Amino acid sequence: MYGIIYVFIFLSVYVQVFFLVTFLEKKKQILVRTKPIELKEYPGVTIIIPCYGAEKTITGTIISLLDLDYPKDKLKLIIVDDGSKDNLLEVIEKFKENENIKILHKKNGGKYTAVNMGLEVTETPFVGCLDPDSFVDSQALKRIMTYFYDEETMAVAPSMIVSKPKNIIQGAQKAEYDMAVYNKKMLAFLGGIHVTPGPFSIFRKKVFDDLGPFRHAHNTEDQEIALRMHENHYKIEHCPDAYVYTVVPNTVKTLYRQRLRWIYGFIRNALDYRRLFFKKKYGHIAFFTLPSGMISILSVIFLFSMICFNFINFIIHKITLISVVGLHNAFFNSHFDFFFFNTKTIVFISIILYTSVIFSLLIGRRMLEGKFRVSFDIFYFMIIYSIISPFWILKAIFNATRSKESSWTREIDKREGKTVPQ
Amino acid sequence: MQKQFDWKRYVIVFFITVFLFLTALYVSNYFSNKKLDQLKSIQDNISIDVLSSETQYSLLSELSCKNVSDSVLSSELTDLGNKLEWSDQNLGNTTEVDYLKNYYSLLEIKDYLLAKKISSTCGVKSAFILYFYTTAQNCSECEKQGIALSSLRQKYPELKVYSFDFNTNLSAVKAMLAIYKIKDTALPAVVINDELLTGFQGIDSLDTKINDSFKLQTLQTLVPKTGKK
Numbered sequence: 088m089y090g091i092i093y094v095f096i097f098l099s100v101y102v103q104v105f106f107l108v109t110f111l112e113k114k115k116q117i118l119v120r121t122k123p124i125e126l127k128e129y130p131g132v133t134i135i136i137p138c139y140g141a142e143k144t145i146t147g148t149i150i151s152l153l154d155l156d157y158p159k160d161k162l163k164l165i166i167v168d169d170g171s172k173d174n175l176l177e178v179i180e181k182f183k184e185n186e187n188i189k190i191l192h193k194k195n196g197g198k199y200t201a202v203n204m205g206l207e208v209t210e211t212p213f214v215g216c217l218d219p220d221s222f223v224d225s226q227a228l229k230r231i232m233t234y235f236y237d238e239e240t241m242a243v244a245p246s247m248i249v250s251k252p253k254n255i256i257q258g259a260q261k262a263e264y265d266m267a268v269y270n271k272k273m274l275a276f277l278g279g280i281h282v283t284p285g286p287f288s289i290f291r292k293k294v295f296d297d298l299g300p301f302r303h304a305h306n307t308e309d310q311e312i313a314l315r316m317h318e319n320h321y322k323i324e325h326c327p328d329a330y331v332y333t334v335v336p337n338t339v340k341t342l343y344r345q346r347l348r349w350i351y352g353f354i355r356n357a358l359d360y361r362r363l364f365f366k367k368k369y370g371h372i373a374f375f376t377l378p379s380g381m382i383s384i385l386s387v388i389f390l391f392s393m394i395c396f397n398f399i400n401f402i403i404h405k406i407t408l409i410s411v412v413g414l415h416n417a418f419f420n421s422h423f424d425f426f427f428f429n430t431k432t433i434v435f436i437s438i439i440l441y442t443s444v445i446f447s448l449l450i451g452r453r454m455l456e457g458k459f460r461v462s463f464d465i466f467y468f469m470i471i472y473s474i475i476s477p478f479w480i481l482k483a484i485f486n487a488t489r490s491k492e493s494s495w496t497r498e499i500d501k502r503e504g505k506t507v508p509q
Numbered sequence: 510m511q512k513q514f515d516w517k518r519y520v521i522v523f524f525i526t527v528f529l530f531l532t533a534l535y536v537s538n539y540f541s542n543k544k545l546d547q548l549k550s551i552q553d554n555i556s557i558d559v560l561s562s563e564t565q566y567s568l569l570s571e572l573s574c575k576n577v578s579d580s581v582l583s584s585e586l587t588d589l590g591n592k593l594e595w596s597d598q599n600l601g602n603t604t605e606v607d608y609l610k611n612y613y614s615l616l617e618i619k620d621y622l623l624a625k626k627i628s629s630t631c632g633v634k635s636a637f638i639l640y641f642y643t644t645a646q647n648c649s650e651c652e653k654q655g656i657a658l659s660s661l662r663q664k665y666p667e668l669k670v671y672s673f674d675f676n677t678n679l680s681a682v683k684a685m686l687a688i689y690k691i692k693d694t695a696l697p698a699v700v701i702n703d704e705l706l707t708g709f710q711g712i713d714s715l716d717t718k719i720n721d722s723f724k725l726q727t728l729q730t731l732v733p734k735t736g737k738k
Contacts, residue, residue: 101526108522367514374519404652411653411712412660426547426592430540431599435533 089433092393095386096436102379103443109273110450117272119328119454123156124229127236132213132228132289133163135205137198141219142173144334149182151222156229164188165205170195198285199301199308206300215289217331222250223287224330231289234324241321242283242290242313243329244271246455250332255467256342260335262448262468268327269451275325279371281353281380282310283323287331294321304359307352314360317372327454343479350483353380358487384480391477441469541600548596548609551589552616559619562627586620587662589613590672611679617671618681624669635667636722638715639700641691643675650709654697657712661719668719 134152138145145166152164164187166179182188193204202216213235217223227245234243246268249261274280283290288309298319304311316323336342357377366373448468449459593613596606621637628635640658642651658670673682675693685691691698695707701718 097526097530100529101522104525104529105518105522108518108525370514374514407653408656411656426544427595429599430537430544432530432534432537435536436530439529439533 092389092433095382095389096433096440098379098382099386100436100440100443102375102382103440103447105375105379106270106273106447107443109276110269113273113276116276117327117454119457120226120230121328121457123226124233126229126232129158129161130213130232130235131161131163131211132157132215132232133165133205133209133211134287135165135167135202135209135214135216136219137167137169137201137205137216138175138179138219139169139171139195139198139201140173140175141171142175142178145175145178145219146181147222148217148219149179149188151225152217153185153187154225155223155227156225159187161211162187162228163209163211165208166190167201167205168192169198169201197303197306199303202308203300206295209292212292213289214292214295215287216285218286218333221286221331221333224332227287227326227329227331228289230329231287231326234326235289235291237322237324239322240291240324241294241316242288243324243326244275244280244283244288245286245329245331246271246325246327247284247286248330248332248455249335252335252464254337256339256471257335257337258464259467259471260342262462262464263472264335265451265455266444266448266468267451268454269447271325272327272454274371274376275323277371277375278322279376280323280325281313281317281372281376282307283313283316284331285309286333287329305352305355306348307356310352310356311359314356314363314372317369318360318363320368330455339475343475346476346479347483347486350384350480351486354384354483354487355490357381384484387477387480388484394473444469544592544596544600545605545609548589548592551592552609552612555586555589555616555620559616559623562623563619586617587670590617607678610674611677614673614677614679614682617673618685621669621671633667634723635669636665636701636719638668638670638719639685639689640670640672641675641686641689641696641698641700642672643693643696647693648696651697654699654709657710657715658699660712661715664716665719667723 136145136148136152141148149164149166152162155162164185166182166188168175168179168191170193176192179190183190189208191204191208193201205216206214213232223245231243231245234240247264249257249264252258252261271280285308294312294316298312298315298321301308302311313323336345357380360377363369363373364377445465448465449461453459590613593606593610597603597610600606621639624635625637627633638658640654642648642655645652655672658672662668662670673685675686675691675696689698689700689705691705691707697707697709699706699710699715701715702722704718
């Protein structure tokens with residue numbers, strides 16, 4: 088048991104060191120701009136907004152897009168109503184007079200079908216999409232477009248930031264998203280980004296002309312398109328100073344549902360693209376990103392088993408203690424002695440691992456805010472994710488073996504508290 | 510564009526990770542050795558205590574009981590026992606811990622014999638329990654018995670509990686096992702007032718026996734005094 092745990096901890100530390108070495112090597116190349124910039128030229132960009140049940144947030148999303156610092160005649164918006172059951176239609180109709188906005192309706196078919204409908208009528212050389220619960224910073228598009236000066240860059244992912252966290256669950260996600268900015272930038276340096284997030288990743292239209300539209304892809308089409316691009320040696324970049332604010336789940340249940348879909352999608356997409364694994368011609372996505380993703384999933388399961396095993400032993404010991412000496416003596420008669428402090432190798436390796444995770448989180452935060460900032464969010468993140476993530480990972484593995492998919496539409500319906508037909 | 514593959518990065522990261530693991534191993538060993546040194550130091554102190562008490566006892570013919578140290582078994586011996594038990598389960602260096610455990614058992618026996626003599630000669634209020642245990646895999650009730658005895662030791666400072674691992678490879682311990690006819694199938698085993706009790710003994714039943722032991726001792730010390738009169 089301990090042997091397997093050590094192997095997984097070694098691999099987990101290896102992944103963290105890999106990121107750290109990349110950071111030390113490339114840190115001077117991390118570009119974070121604070122002032123507005125001007126581009127040499129402004130190519131046309133279409134933003135598709137696939138909507139389902141977003142009547143409360145869609146207005147903010149559209150307004151943030153209209154406020155983008157980008158020539159108005161070069162920016163087109165396509166709102167695709169994916170058979171919403173709420174008052175979305177009424178809300179988006181208010182924008183139908185705007186000549187830059189096109190509104191399309193269709194029967195509910197899932198997010199990728201809505202984006203594909205928008206792609207069919209896209210005429211600009213660049214295209215992206217934005218989920219209707221996300222909002223863009225006014226400089227985001229210009230900053231992203233600078234990465235397309237490199238002719239080989241085919242897509243650029245933005246930095247996702249949690250919009251106004253209101254409780255501990257959202258606070259924990261804020262810390263996680265901050266860390267993801269660092270991880271994503273390091274993966275971009277390595278050419279190993281495995282997902283072009285739904286909110287505001289911008290693609291050359293050529294990508295879809297060459298490789299075809301989005302696919303169903305286990306409800307994680309943004310992962311599938313990234314893997315398909317890697318298979319065809321298309322370069323994906325990350326723009327750390329293009330900020331996109333997104334509303335994240337605010338309860339454990341909705342967070343669980345969302346992550347179940349993500350992890351399930353990752354496992355299934357990785358299996359669908361298993362031909363990429365350990366093939367030299369695909370570079371770091373083949374040797375690092377995909378294997379390390381799989382290792383992370385398995386590590387969490389094994390570490391969780393170890394923690395559960397120790398916790399159960401601890402509980403059994405306490406129960407024995409209480410049964411023999413009674414409740415009071417069991418808890419109030421112990422004294423601390425440093426001698427009994429666990430100094431096994433695994434403890435110090437775990438300290439190294441946790442320190443490196445906190446370090447990457449702080450670097451991500453520095454990339455976003457310009458300074459290292461320690462906050463309670465980090466503590467929430469460590470605790471909440473350590474406890475809950477093994478459950479969605481276990482369930483995702485279980486579902487993956489049975490090909491039982493979660494649905495984007497159903498996830499939103501449940502979040503909104505609607506009755507869902509099974 | 511086909512990607513250039515960078516083997517060097519993977520090799521460098523591998524060596525850095527190995528270095529971090531070796532550092533963790535070194536730090537862990539450092540603390541383990543510190544703990545073993547601490548155990549050795551406690552044992553040396555106890556050894557001197559026991560030797561000193563033995564010497565005092567030899568001088569008893571010339572000195573009165575007033576001069577005999579009140580508590581031969583210092584609380585350090587109990588503390589040492591707990592630490593050795595923990596080390597046995599948690600420290601990697603089993604040979605060293607086994608050696609220290611053997612030495613500890615020997616010190617316990619010496620302390621037991623001496624304390625018993627002093628108690629009967631000088632009438633020091635005390636009770637003695639010999640406790641035999643083995644690993645949790647082979648003895649499901651031993652943990653409970655250990656807890657019960659620790660609790661009683663806290664309640665009665667005059668109670669002296671001597672714990673012996675059944676598997677200790679020491680002739681002195683083997684002799685005790687033979688004297689009390691203790692078998693590994695009947696563990697935990699407790700000897701109090703020369704009576705062997707096998708299986709888990711609850712706090713209440715042991716409490717009664719300990720009090721009986723105190724009464725017995727009072728009687729024993731009263732008889733010689735009455736005789737003198």
